[in-house]
Amino acid sequence: MPRKLRIAAAQMGPTQKAEPRATTLGRMVSLLEQAAAQGAQLVVFPELAFTTFFPRWLLSGEELESYYETAMPNPQVQPLFDRARELGIGFYVGYAEKTPEGLHYNSAITVGPDGATLGKYRKVHLPGSVEPREGSRFQQLEKRYFEYGDLGFPAFRGAEAWHRPVMGMLICNDRRWPEAWRVYGLQDVELMVMGYNSAAYDPNGGSTEDAKLRTFHSTMAAQSNAYMNxxxxxxxAKAGDEDGSGLIGGSCIVSPDGVVVAQAQTLADEIVCAEIDLDAVRQGKDKMFHFASHRRPEHYRRIVDQVGAQAPA
Amino acid sequence: MPRKLRIAAAQMGPTQKAEPRATTLGRMVSLLEQAAAQGAQLVVFPELAFTTFFPRWLLSGEELESYYETAMPNPQVQPLFDRARELGIGFYVGYAEKTPEGLHYNSAITVGPDGATLGKYRKVHLPGSVEPREGSRFQQLEKRYFEYGDLGFPAFRGAEAWHRPVMGMLICNDRRWPEAWRVYGLQDVELMVMGYNSAAYDPNGGSTEDAKLRTFHSTMAAQSNAYMNxxxxxxxAKAGDEDGSGLIGGSCIVSPDGVVVAQAQTLADEIVCAEIDLDAVRQGKDKMFHFASHRRPEHYRRIVDQVGAQAPA
Structure with a gap:
């Protein structure tokens, strides 16, 4: 039986700090409905989709805590879960997690068409810093606001209606780290889903990388790692101008050949949809990237034995 | 002091099985001279540059042995080494190696402007098969003709005149394996050099991948792994039609941003030249890919603990 699945990227435009939570959630429900109208069975939302990208500010106390979800779902996100189940559609969504023990993670879950949580992931590659950069208009404080993910890269099976693909989740910066992809590749991943909030330029005025180059990097990371696995x-993406800080768009669906089959054209709320054939992974997995035939782990030790780079004398 | 270096890709057109060794070597000397005339200080030749890509045939005995070099240099390649030293130019070249112990490797060396060998590498990721495929017009018998490389991925320092860059070598199929790049990345590599012979299509008549897609893959592998490290x-490349078996071209020079700064336009002998600024690696190494700040090896264990893929239940 052909293993085909219709899938949608639900790119979100900017979410300003002052935007009420209910407004943002309404946009997500609307995206879900648009995707369902196009026949999508699985919708992928961005990282930290329910709010603005709050790690750009130095926050504390109640204001900071207001950005985290203490359960998933919970009353303030329930309408999204309810509407998805009504439509028989599954989704990936990124959110800020606070555990009962008081630990914080940058997390994502994938929910099946029946509302069951199929997989959970906590971001491993946190960018930014713990301490704020003095004199900067915007910060990148993920290392301050989140613990490093403690779940590894746990592949899981998607829903029956999706032909039970082996799935993996990543979040934002993770997608630039080939180690993360390979750990999923070694679990035979067939479908990677991931959301991001990526700066379109240095929001503090640097000029070495512009939005075009950063979008190229984002797309290339997805293309090449999809191909190599x-x-x-x-x-x-969450895209566009959030309170004066720009985010790239470029949300895309990429084939196992590394070819972009669909890509967002705006920096706003936008659905990008494609039918994918899961059996298209076989060409790569059975030939060029048949790991059992070609990998030589005895020469890869540095990847786990050292963290930083060590130059030869 | 700016760390700038002028570098050339010396793409080679096809080398037919019947082409005399001296003719091929003459083409290489000519490419070296063209590169020198353009100011190049380092010239990169393809994999197995001195002969046709012989693993496409089932060979044995003296005919097979004739493809290997029992020393490097040796009399039949000496003119290339001599001319390079006269011109004060260094080079990377791939060759079939036979050791005094009778072991065979798909190898490469980098030679400095003074003729000294700066680094040596033996291909780790051998594609193809040990046994010939019955009924096939062309074979891919690298696993038959070579041992797996036993040197790992040993970074080394380039010449003084090149500002002593940290260099790494790969050969052909290696460039599609992010583990290989990362092991060099963890040695702070600034300049990766590699040659390839890559089929333009399935020479036995398969149609799932054409030359355009395969060239895209080759270029993307260089771009993305350069960026991520x-x-x-x-x-x-060695490119073009060798005795009825097509090879892709697409030889390229890629920046640490993953941008192609120069690329071959033909499938023939062709020099592609660019001045590179070694300090351009700093943006990536100091920020996005500052390994010591961001890598989490505790979650990468599968990369060394297993060879093949293992799907979840």
């Missing part, structure tokens, strides 16, 4: 990939 | 990369 012979997997489909869906990579989804 | 913040290094310059030079990737050089």
């Amino acid at each position: 012979a997997t489909w990939a869906v990579s989804v | 913040a290094t310059w990369a030079v990737s050089v």
Whole structure:
């Protein structure tokens, strides 16, 4: 039986700090409905989709805590879960997690068409810093606001209606780290889903990388790692100008050949949809990237034995 | 002091099985001279540059042995070494190696402007098969003709005149394996050099991948892995139709941003030249890909603990 699945990237435009939570959630429900109208069975939302990208500010106390979800779902996100189940559609969504023990993670879950949580992931590659950069208008404080993910890269099976693909989740910066992709590749991943919030330029005035180059990097990371692990990939942005800080768009659906089959054209709320054939992963997995035939782990030790780079004398 | 270096990709057109060795070597000397005339200080030749890509045939005995070099240099390649030293130019070249112990490797060396060998590498990721495929017009018998490389991925320092860049070598199929790049990345590599012979299509009649897609893959592998390891990369083809078996071209020089700064336009002998600024690696190495700040090896264990893929239940 052909293993085909219709999938959507639900790119979100900017979410200003002052935007009420209910407004943002309404946009997400609307995107879900648009995707369902196009026949999508699985919708991928961005990282930290329910709010603005709050790690750009130095926050504390109640204001900071207001950005985290203490359960998933919970009353303030429930309408999204309810509407998805009504429509029989599944989704990936990124959110700020606070555990009962008081630990904080940059997390994502994938929910099946029946509302069951199929997989959970906590971001491993946190960018930014713990301490704020003095004199900067915007910060990148993920290392301050989140613990490093403690779940590794746990592949899981998608829903029956999706032909039970082996799935993996990443979040934003993770997608630039080939180690993360390979750990999923070694679990035979067929469909990678991931959301991101990526600066379109240095919000503090640097000029070495512009939005075009950063979008190229984002797309290339998805393309090449999909190719080298012979997997489909869906990579989804929160895009546009959030309170004066620009985010790239470029949400895309990428084939196991590393070819972009669909890509967002705006920096706003936008659905990008494609039918994917899960069996297209076989060409790569059975030939060029048949790991059992070609990998030589005895020469890869540095990857786990050292953290930083060590130059030869 | 600016760390600038002028570098050339010396793409080679096809080398037919019947072409005399001296003719091929003459073409290489000519490419070296063209590169020198353009100011190049380092020239990168393809994999197995001195002969046709012989693993496409089932060979044995003296005919097979004739493809290997029992020393490097040796009389039949000496003119290339002599001319390079006269011109004060260094080079990377791939060759079939036979050791005094009778072991065979798919190898490469980098030679400095003074003729000294600066680094040596033996291909780790051998594609193809040990046994010939019955009924096939062409074979891919690298696993039959070569041992797996036993040197790992040993970074080394380039010449003084090149500002002593940290260099790494790969050969052909290696460039598609992010583990190989990362092991060099963890040695702070600034300049990756590699040669390849890559089929333009399935020479036995398959139609799932054409030359355009395969060239895209080759270029993307260089671009993305250069970006993710913040290094310059030079990737050089033997191209064109060798005795009825097509090879892709697309030799390229890639920046640490993953941008192709120069690329071959033909499937023939062709020099592609660019001045590279080694300090351009700093943006990536100091920020996005500052490994010591961001890598989490505790979650990468599968990369060394297993060879093949293992799907979840």
